[in-house]
Ligand SMILES: [Zn+2]
C-alpha cells in the first residue's frame with residue numbers, strides 16, 4: 001500500500017515536471033507597448049519580403065523575355081590589355097550561374113582553371129544578373145561568396161575565395177598574360193602558399 005503511494009507521488013511529480021520547467025524557463029511577459037512594436041516590426045518585415053519577391057518576379061519575367069534564345073553571358077575584360085579574363089553565364093531556365101576564370105594557375109603543382117556552377121534561388125539569380133549586367137563586378141565578386149550549391153553531397157561556393165584573377169585593390173580582373181603566380185616554399189621544400197601579383201603590384205594569396 002505504502003509502496004503504491006510512493007509510486008503515485010513520483011508519477012505525479014513527473015507528470016507536472018514539464019509544466020514546472022516551462023514555468024521556470026518562461027520569459028517575462030511583454031508589455032502592451034512591446035507587443036505592439038513587435039507586431040508592427042513583423043508586419044513591416046513581411047511587407048518588405050513580399051515587395052522583394054514581387055521585384056524578383058518582375059526582373060525574372062523581363063530577363064526571360066529578353067533572353068529566350070540565347071544564354072546571357074557577360075565577359076569581364078583584362079584591365080591591362082582588354083582580353084577576356086572572366087566569363088559569367090546565366091542559364092535562366094535552370095537558374096544556374098557559371099563562372100569561369102580564363103586563367104590557368106599552378107596550385108600545388110597542378111594547373112587548374114577556376115570553373116564553378118551553382119544552382120541558385122530566384123532572388124540570388126536576379127541579383128547576380130543585375131550586378132553582372134551593370135558591370136558591378138566587385139559587388140558580384142563579394143556577393144557570389146554567398147552563392148552556394150551542393151556537389152556530390154558537399155557544399156561548394158560558386159567562387160571559393162572570390163575570383164582568383166580579380167584584384168580587389170584595382171577593382172578589375174586580369175587575363176592569363178597578366179596573372180603571375182608565385183608559389184612559396186618553406187626552407188625544407190614543403191609547399192606553403194601561392195601568391196599572385198597584379199600588374200599594379202597588388203599581391204593576393206590564392207592558395208594556402
Ligand atoms: Zn591582359
Ligand SMILES: [Zn+2]
Nearest residue numbers: 167170198202
Ligand atoms: Zn591590383
